[in-house]
Amino acid sequence: MIRTAPHRAFTLIEMITVIAIIAILAALVLGVYQVVKYQTAKARADTDIQQLSSALQSYHTDYGGFPQDSQKTDKLDARNVSDATDGSPTGKMAAASKYLYECLTGDTSDNGTMTKNYAPGFFIPSRLGGPKVGNTVNPVQYIMDPFGNSYGYSTAGLLVEQEYRAALATNPNANRPVQNSQGTQGYNPTFDLWSTAGDTTGNTAKWRKNW
Numbered sequence: 784m785i786r787t788a789p790h791r792a793f794t795l796i797e798m799i800t801v802i803a804i805i806a807i808l809a810a811l812v813l814g815v816y817q818v819v820k821y822q823t824a825k826a827r828a829d830t831d832i833q834q835l836s837s838a839l840q841s842y843h844t845d846y847g848g849f850p851q852d853s854q855k856t857d858k859l860d861a862r863n864v865s866d867a868t869d870g871s872p873t874g875k876m877a878a879a880s881k882y883l884y885e886c887l888t889g890d891t892s893d894n895g896t897m898t899k900n901y902a903p904g905f906f907i908p909s910r911l912g913g914p915k916v917g918n919t920v921n922p923v924q925y926i927m928d929p930f931g932n933s934y935g936y937s938t939a940g941l942l943v944e945q946e947y948r949a950a951l952a953t954n955p956n957a958n959r960p961v962q963n964s965q966g967t968q969g970y971n972p973t974f975d976l977w978s979t980a981g982d983t984t985g986n987t988a989k990w991r992k993n994w
Contacts, residue, residue, distance in 0.1 A: 821981075823929075824929035824930055824980070824981075825929075825980060825991055827929045828928050828929050828930075828978040828980060828991040829991050831905075831910070831928065831929070831934070831978070832934075832976050832977070832978070832991060832992070832993055834902055834905050835883075835887075835902060835905070835926070835934070835976055836976060836993060837902070838887050838901035838902035838905070839887075839901075839974060839976075841901050842886065842887060842901050849938060849941060849973060849974050850882065850883055850886035850887070850936075850938075851938040851941060851942075852879075852882050852938075853965070855875075855878045855879045855882045856879045856882060856883075856936060856937055856938040856939075856974075857937075857938050857939055857941075857942045857963065857965045857967065858875070858939070858965045858966075858967055859875050859876065859878075859879045859935065859936070859937040859939065859967070860937060860939045860967035860968060860969060861935060861937050861939070861969060861970055861975045861977055861992070861994075862967075862968060862969070862970070863967070864984075864985030867935055867977070867979070867985070868979050868982065868983050868984070868985055870925075870928075870932030870933040870979060871933075872912060872913070872924045872925065872933075874933065876925070876932075876933040876934070876935045876936075877912070877924055877925040877933040879935065879936045879937065880912075880925035880926045880933045880934050880935070880936055881893065881923065881924055881925050881926075882936075883926060883934075883936045884906065884911070884923055884925070884926050887899075887900070887901040887902055887906075888900055888901075888906055890923065892922075893913075893921070893922035893923040893924070894921045894922060894923070895911075895919045895920060895921055895923065906926075908920050909927075910926060910927055911923050911924075911925075911926065911927055912924045912925040912926070912927040912931075912932075912933060913925070928978035928979075928980075928991075929978070930978065930979070930980055930981040931981075932978070932979060932981070934976065934977065934978055935975065935976065935977045935978070935979070936974065936975070936976055937967070937969050937974065937975040937976075938969070938974050938975075939963060939965065939967035939968055939969030939975070940968060940969030940970055940971045940972050940973070940974070940975060941969070941971075941972060941973055941974060942963040942964070942965065942967075942969075943959070943960060943961075943962065943963045943968055943969065943972070944972040944973075946960060946963055946964060947959045947960060970992075970994035971993065971994055974993075975992070975993065975994060976992070976993045977990050977991065977992035977993065977994075978990060978991045978992070
């Protein structure tokens with residue numbers, strides 16, 4: 784009579800070891816996924832900023848200036864951490880971003896109906912913040928970055944340049960002001976465009992920006 788060897792079950796220690804190995808592998812995979820996801824989002828933000836910048840240049844060609852509002856874009860300063868990281872739907876960034884959307888699309892009702900489009904193919908629902916209604920966003924509240932926050936758009940530096948040129952017209956020895964009459968300054972003499980890349984602390988090294 785042939786006897787079969789009794790089936791040997793896993794011991795508790797062996798089971799704990801296997802579970803621990805699986806948990807470690809899962810954590811490693813998740814960590815790699817998060818890094819890849821973050822790097823992909825940063826790359827997309829860079830591409831978005833390039834597309835929006837090109838759209839703004841086309842707008843400038845047609846209108847002789849960049850979209851500029853004394854309350855929404857002149858007052859938003861990328862150097863001011865509290866303003867420049869406020870990507871909430873009611874924040875200063877969102878107000879400036881929505882204004883930029885309206886200028887580049889002609890959609891002043893913010894319902895997705897565009898009468899012009901300086902960035903063809905760009906303003907799709909996944910790039911717009913606001914309530915989702917089916918496959919649309921209505922009303923559009925801001926241009927959304929890959930991290931789910933509003934893009935920042937400021938003309939604070941442009942206003943500095945404009946006021947400096949106005950001063951030179953009457954006084955050739957006028958000094959370039961550090962800030963404009965709104966108390967902001969910005970980085971570029973044209974426009975500042977940025978994504979905080981999910982940062983809320985003002986760590987500009989993490990931002991994706993055009994300066």
